[in-house]
Amino acid sequence: MDFGIAAFPQKSVQDKINSYRKRYDAHYSLIPPHITLRDKFELKEDQLEDAVLCLEKIAKETSCFKLNFNKVSHFYPTSNTIYLAIDNPTPLIELHDRIDQEFGSVQKPYEYQPHLTIGQKMEEQELHDVYGRLRMNSFDLETEITRFHLMYQLENEAWNIYQTFLLSR
Amino acid sequence: MDFGIAAFPQKSVQDKINSYRKRYDAHYSLIPPHITLRDKFELKEDQLEDAVLCLEKIAKETSCFKLNFNKVSHFYPTSNTIYLAIDNPTPLIELHDRIDQEFGSVQKPYEYQPHLTIGQKMEEQELHDVYGRLRMNSFDLETEITRFHLMYQLENEAWNIYQTFLLSR
Numbered sequence: 001m002d003f004g005i006a007a008f009p010q011k012s013v014q015d016k017i018n019s020y021r022k023r024y025d026a027h028y029s030l031i032p033p034h035i036t037l038r039d040k041f042e043l044k045e046d047q048l049e050d051a052v053l054c055l056e057k058i059a060k061e062t063s064c065f066k067l068n069f070n071k072v073s074h075f076y077p078t079s080n081t082i083y084l085a086i087d088n089p090t091p092l093i094e095l096h097d098r099i100d101q102e103f104g105s106v107q108k109p110y111e112y113q114p115h116l117t118i119g120q121k122m123e124e125q126e127l128h129d130v131y132g133r134l135r136m137n138s139f140d141l142e143t144e145i146t147r148f149h150l151m152y153q154l155e156n157e158a159w160n161i162y163q164t165f166l167l168s169r
Numbered sequence: 170m171d172f173g174i175a176a177f178p179q180k181s182v183q184d185k186i187n188s189y190r191k192r193y194d195a196h197y198s199l200i201p202p203h204i205t206l207r208d209k210f211e212l213k214e215d216q217l218e219d220a221v222l223c224l225e226k227i228a229k230e231t232s233c234f235k236l237n238f239n240k241v242s243h244f245y246p247t248s249n250t251i252y253l254a255i256d257n258p259t260p261l262i263e264l265h266d267r268i269d270q271e272f273g274s275v276q277k278p279y280e281y282q283p284h285l286t287i288g289q290k291m292e293e294q295e296l297h298d299v300y301g302r303l304r305m306n307s308f309d310l311e312t313e314i315t316r317f318h319l320m321y322q323l324e325n326e327a328w329n330i331y332q333t334f335l336l337s338r
Contacts, residue, residue, distance in 0.1 A: 001180060008329060011170060011321060011329075014323055015323055015324040018323065018325050022325070032323060032327060032329040152180060154183055155184040156187050156191070158198075158201060160177060160183070160201040161318060161330040161333065163333045164330065164332045164333040166332075
């Protein structure tokens with residue numbers, strides 16, 4: 001089964017971002033706005049219990065943290081993705097690296113850069129147009145990350161939550 | 170904020186049901202296939218922590234259980250919904266009643282009848298056609314319920330998971 005690990009910003013931030021994702025993100029109806037902590041990876045049924053124990057341990061050893069978003073950025077030409085950049089990404093990078101340590105790295109052509117996707121798989125011209133417009137906007141969004149989620153992917157490519165892991169207070 | 174409580178059947182059952190929901194369920198892209206344990210209800214921000222503690226307690230006091238689905242049924246004329254009926258619904262009814270005891274009843278015009286929706290908000294003629302066809306099919310699906318989830322609804326009406334509650338083993 002295919003799994004992924006993500007954190008969701010608070011509802012008000014999700015609602016704000018969805019107003020853009022609806023138009024620009026091909027994954028809009030497959031998953032709510034999220035920050036990926038671990039890309040899609042496979043777990044056999046008999047590996048799931050250990051994976052859960054391991055994520056419980058990681059969550060317990062990680063404190064809740066705050067994130068600020070105030071700038072639109074893009075991954076072009078690596079990928080045609082526009083996203084809200086995270087001002088203070090260190091706690092996310094640490095959490096990502098901690099998970100990678102335990103589960104091994106997911107082979108990726110680029111370094112992990114935590115982000116909140118606004119649009120992806122966009123036509124090149126649209127990406128430049130939308131980025132040109134959005135970079136003028138001022139975003140001043142904050143969210144507290146108190147938990148992350150182990151998710152599994154259904155046949156229709158939508159994601160569902162397997163389990164929530166609460167960070168330490 | 171609007172919340173709901175649901176349990177998800179295992180992935181293979183969700184995939185099977187989604188093949189019907191895609192055509193017949195207006196909520197297909199808003200939430201994966203689920204069994205509602207508590208309909209939409211409001212929680213203020215300062216009520217959330219107590220609600221979570223209460224659900225943790227209920228989960229701890231409830232054992233995992235198995236469910237079997239093998240018959241299509243409908244709620245017509247109460248509502249134009251077709252669903253997979255649950256052969257042995259008692260543990261779901263007990264869990265629903267236990268949650269109601271703590272949170273109060275959500276006012277509903279009909280008694281709680283746990284089910285796995287295949288189609289809803291259907292035209293009357295389509296409902297009869299689809300039911301006529303599906304009732305001939307033999308379903309023999311089983312799932313273990315090991316957890317339930319507190320969910321919140323976003324502005325676009327999609328549901329996201331706030332927290333998972335694990336039943337006792």
